[in-house]
Amino acid sequence: MAAKPTPMMEQYFTLKREAEGALLFYRMGDFFELFFDDAVVAAGILDIALTSRGEHDGKPVPMCGVPVHSAESYLARLIRAGQRVAIAEQVETPEEAKQRAKREGTPSSKTLVARDIVRFVTAGTLTEEALLDPRRANVLVALAPLRDSVGIAVCDISTGRMELEECAPDAIGAVLARSGASEVVVPEDWDTPPHEAIGRPRADFRSEDGEARLKSLHGLATLDGLGAFTRPMLAAAAGLIAYLDYAGRGKMPLLLPPVAVSGSERLAMDAATRASLEVLEAQGGGRAGSLLASVDRCSTGAGARQLAEDLAAPLARRDAIEARQSAVAHFHRDPLLRADVRALLRGCPDLSRALGRIAAGRGSPRDLGQIRDGLGEAVRLVTLLNSGKDIPALLGQAIWQLGGHGALTDHLARALVPTPPTERNQGGFIAPGYDAALDSLRETSGNARKAIAALEAKYREETETSSLKIKHNKVLGYFIEVPARHADRLMAADSGFTHRQTMAGAVRFNSLGLHEEATRIAEAGAHAVAAEEAHFEELVSELLERREAIAATASALARIDVSAALAERAAEGDWCRPEMVEESCFAVTGGRHPVVEAALAKQGERFVANDCTLEQTDRLWLIGGPNMGGKSTFLRQNALILLLAQTGSFVPASSARIGIADRLFSRVGASDNLARGRSTFMVEMVETAAILSQASEHSFIILDEVGRGTSTYDGMALAWAVVEAVHENLRCRCLFATHYHELARLAESCDALSLHHVRAKEWKGELVLLHELARGAADRSYGLAVARLAGLPPMVLKRAKTIIDRLEKGRAETGGLAAGLGDLPLFAATSTQVQEPGDALREGLLELDVDALSPREALEILYRLKQECLASTS
Numbered sequence: 007m008a009a010k011p012t013p014m015m016e017q018y019f020t021l022k023r024e025a026e027g028a029l030l031f032y033r034m035g036d037f038f039e040l041f042f043d044d045a046v047v048a049a050g051i052l053d054i055a056l057t058s059r060g061e062h063d064g065k066p067v068p069m070c071g072v073p074v075h076s077a078e079s080y081l082a083r084l085i086r087a088g089q090r091v092a093i094a095e096q097v098e099t100p101e102e103a104k105q106r107a108k109r110e111g112t113p114s115s116k117t118l119v120a121r122d123i124v125r126f127v128t129a130g131t132l133t134e135e136a137l138l139d140p141r142r143a144n145v146l147v148a149l150a151p152l153r154d155s156v157g158i159a160v161c162d163i164s165t166g167r168m169e170l171e172e173c174a175p176d177a178i179g180a181v182l183a184r185s186g187a188s189e190v191v192v193p194e195d196w197d198t199p200p201h202e203a204i205g206r207p208r209a210d211f212r213s214e215d216g217e218a219r220l221k222s223l224h225g226l227a228t229l230d231g232l233g234a235f236t237r238p239m240l241a242a243a244a245g246l247i248a249y250l251d252y253a254g255r256g257k258m259p260l261l262l263p264p265v266a267v268s269g270s271e272r273l274a275m276d277a278a279t280r281a282s283l284e285v286l287e288a289q290g291g292g293r294a295g296s297l298l299a300s301v302d303r304c305s306t307g308a309g310a311r312q313l314a315e316d317l318a319a320p321l322a323r324r325d326a327i328e329a330r331q332s333a334v335a336h337f338h339r340d341p342l343l344r345a346d347v348r349a350l351l352r353g354c355p356d357l358s359r360a361l362g363r364i365a366a367g368r369g370s371p372r373d374l375g376q377i378r379d380g381l382g383e384a385v386r387l388v389t390l391l392n393s394g395k396d397i398p399a400l401l402g403q404a405i406w407q408l409g410g411h412g413a414l415t416d417h418l419a420r421a422l423v424p425t426p427p428t429e430r431n432q433g434g435f436i437a438p439g440y441d442a443a444l445d446s447l448r449e450t451s452g453n454a455r456k457a458i459a460a461l462e463a464k465y466r467e468e469t470e471t472s473s474l475k476i477k478h479n480k481v482l483g484y485f486i487e488v489p490a491r492h493a494d495r496l497m498a499a500d501s502g503f504t505h506r507q508t509m510a511g512a513v514r515f516n517s518l519g520l521h522e523e524a525t526r527i528a529e530a531g532a533h534a535v536a537a538e539e540a541h542f543e544e545l546v547s548e549l550l551e552r553r554e555a556i557a558a559t560a561s562a563l564a565r566i567d568v569s570a571a572l573a574e575r576a577a578e579g580d581w582c583r584p585e586m587v588e589e590s591c592f593a594v595t596g597g598r599h600p601v602v603e604a605a606l607a608k609q610g611e612r613f614v615a616n617d618c619t620l621e622q623t624d625r626l627w628l629i630g631g632p633n634m635g636g637k638s639t640f641l642r643q644n645a646l647i648l649l650l651a652q653t654g655s656f657v658p659a660s661s662a663r664i665g666i667a668d669r670l671f672s673r674v675g676a677s678d679n680l681a682r683g684r685s686t687f688m689v690e691m692v693e694t695a696a697i698l699s700q701a702s703e704h705s706f707i708i709l710d711e712v713g714r715g716t717s718t719y720d721g722m723a724l725a726w727a728v729v730e731a732v733h734e735n736l737r738c739r740c741l742f743a744t745h746y747h748e749l750a751r752l753a754e755s756c757d758a759l760s761l762h763h764v765r766a767k768e769w770k771g772e773l774v775l776l777h778e779l780a781r782g783a784a785d786r787s788y789g790l791a792v793a794r795l796a797g798l799p800p801m802v803l804k805r806a807k808t809i810i811d812r813l814e815k816g817r818a819e820t821g822g823l824a825a826g827l828g829d830l831p832l833f834a835a836t837s838t839q840v841q842e843p844g845d846a847l848r849e850g851l852l853e854l855d856v857d858a859l860s861p862r863e864a865l866e867i868l869y870r871l872k873q874e875c876l877a878s879t880s
């Protein structure tokens with residue numbers, strides 16, 4: 007028969023059930039302990055010793071533990087490893103537990119200190135400074151599918167920002183990629199949830215509850231004043247708030263009034279486009295090498311977070327883009343103002359995160375100090391900014407949001423010491439002179455300390471023991487200590503000293519006088535700490551009454567920082583302000599790739615600037631040329647210029663006139679996604695299919711070597727068909743890089759398509775890559791020359807040369823790979839001959855529900871598509 011679990015184990019199991027799959031941090035004294043599988047998992051992730059404690063069902067119970075005082079760093083590592091943690095704290099003192107036992111009539115030896123889960127620590131619900139990256143937003147998303155639409159609630163509780171949005175189910179991937187969510191919650195009965203989402207009860211996602219919670223959180227009778235929120239949006243808000251409730255065990259973190267976001271106000275980019283353009287992260291992961299890293303000159307963490315958000319969700323409305331541009335231009339024009347503003351911002355604490363911690367009930371006196379200092383800096387910034395001329399509207403609005411906190415800052419300045427501590431329960435943060443009663447308590451304990459020093463001198467004299475000392479420790483409090491050889495004098499019955507402890511070389515005593523002074527200190531100290539605690543609560547509630555205004559100041563500071571930082575970047579790199587227009591054009595002269603240019607500059611090399619001019623009558627550029635010639639770089643640089651321009655930034659070019667795009671697509675390079683069971687070619691086709699189905703006339707597409715992942719015939723056929731589809735059906739701006747010379751023949755049938763190549767020449771047998779774009783088709787591919795550069799053995803190169811000569815001879819005789827394609831009817835023409843909406847190939851691609859395919863089915867479909875393709879070319 008299994009042994010009955012101990013009361014502690016029973017308590018543990020109850021809490022573990024409540025933890026619902028999260029690791030349970032079970033508080034025992036100065037440690038959080040983990041047991042059973044939790045211990046095994048945590049010990050592995052944290053690389054700490056796995057021990058055992060007692061037995062359960064006849065087996066030792068695995069255990070590991072982390073000290074409470076350093077728990078944050080362990081939590082950070084567990085969260086990063088994808089875990090969630092439930093914190094079970096002791097919610098009564100051992101003394102209270104004993105009293106309870108007495109009341110309940112249970113033996114006190116069997117009564118455990120009550121414990122409760124006080125909080126869940128999850129990736130999306132962090133507020134602690136140590137657990138957050140200062141330059142990255144921490145985003146929690148809730149999705150609520152409702153009929154044929156999905157509501158999305160996005161929030162960053164470390165700053166309180168909250169946005170509500172609605173999208174079509176197939177756009178969820180793009181929205182999640184844009185928000186950069188750390189954690190996603192969805193109704194648990196949803197049959198197609200996004201990868202790694204956390205299921206929560208369906209009842210949490212009721213739109214009526216969402217509306218009611220938002221109204222009560224913000225003290226509003228109606229939400230109409232905040233914007234138009236749809237039912238799916240409110241359902242998502244309900245799910246998000248319910249999850250925050252659950253994770254914080256009823257303690258609501260900072261949530262500002264929600265903002266309704268419309269997808270059409272933003273430049274849409276899917277996850278593949280973001281990854282291939284390396285917007286926030288480089289392909290290998292990490293910030294280094296990304297567009298963000300090469301642009302970010304922000305002085306504050308809040309500014310860096312805002313910039314990342316801006317780059318992740320560029321705008322699609324001209325007035326909004328131009329408003330940001332004007333703010334950047336203001337700082338660009340005035341380098342002195344820019345330098346002063348940036349210097350001031352560098353000393354500005356992170357207001358929004360301090361506010362987030364305070365609102366979540368995890369604030370410290372240091373956070374109050376940061377709010378005081380941040381608001382003070384904001385006022386100085388107002389003076390500085392008002393000294394400039396012709397202040398643009400966006401900055402004017404920001405300046406207005408910076409002020410208005412006079413009473414609160416005065417109060418905080420009077421109440422707090424200059425550098426308040428992070429510990430709240432030790433006191434010492436209320437300034438002298440703020441509270442007379444507190445001052446006199448402090449004076450009492452100061453006097454008592456002086457009295458103790460006087461007692462020491464007096465006792466030395468009386469006992470003629472110069473080595474007598476009055477000391478203090480946590481266990482005994484104050485005591486008198488003498489070396490053992492002098493102890494006899496104090497041991498005497500009439501000495502006035504009472505013996506407390508005998509140590510190896512010393513003996514410790516107490517005295518009535520010392521006891522009195524020590525009690526005075528302890529009482530005054532406890533009263534002082536309680537008084538400071540009360541002041542802390544008062545200050546916090548005064549501050550929270552102004553939470554929205556403080557959050558507005560924080561976001562104004564971030565916006566000013568971003569504008570000044572982008573101006574700094576523009577000045578540093580000689581960037582220009584792009585002219586934004588509605589029509590679908592793209593005219594960039596002297597364009598550069600910001601990341602590649604910086605990398606080359608580090609090696610002392612120069613980046614070759616190139617022009618790109620797309621317009622309705624010349625909207626598709628087919629770009630050829632040698633490997634390593636700079637095709638991919640050219641494609642990406644133009645996509646990045648568009649993205650930067652729509653972010654409101656200046657761009658790396660000497661001039662730019664840019665038609666605002668609704669969507670940006672990039673299919674650059676092959677990225678294997680074997681983890682999801684897709685081959686390189688499959689990924690390429692899936693992404694191409696997405697582009698063909700989603701792009702509009704106002705989109706901007708870059709496609710790099712579509713079709714290269716399969717056999718020459720199939721690849722070329724697909725590339726050919728894709729170019730035709732883009733040219734005839736989508737009719738949008740597109741840069742298409744390819745090694746298939748045969749595609750040049752498309753220029754004969756596609757009137758808005760032109761041919762370009764990156765230049766190279768051979769000089770004294772060596773290949774020289776000029777990285778310069780020129781009109782016309784590429785004459786040859788220089789593949790062997792590049793291979794030679796890469797160090798392929800001469801024998802292999804020689805053999806390859808022989809094979810090429812043979813192949814080329816054959817090609818000349820048969821008319822080449824594309825023989826017979828000259829009179830192939832255009833894509834559009836074939837599409838009208840066959841049934842709507844397109845030819846079989848395109849239809850086949852569009853109809854693929856690739857996520858539902860096994861690799862084998864995918865391959866079978868490819869064979870079929872190939873057959874159809876061959877059939878249509880024969």
Ligand SMILES: Nc1ncnc2c1ncn2[C@@H]1O[C@H](COP(=O)(O)OP(=O)(O)OP(=O)(O)O)[C@@H](O)[C@H]1O
Pocket residue numbers: 602606612613614615631632633634635636637638639640764777778
């Ligand atoms: N405009 C430029 N000025 C200077 N160097 C450049 C330029 N463009 C590209 N390069 C250099 O050439 C390298 C190769 O460029 P890129 O990858 O764009 O070539 P590619 O033509 O796409 O090659 P492949 O066909 O092999 O994919 C870059 O890493 C960069 O160092």
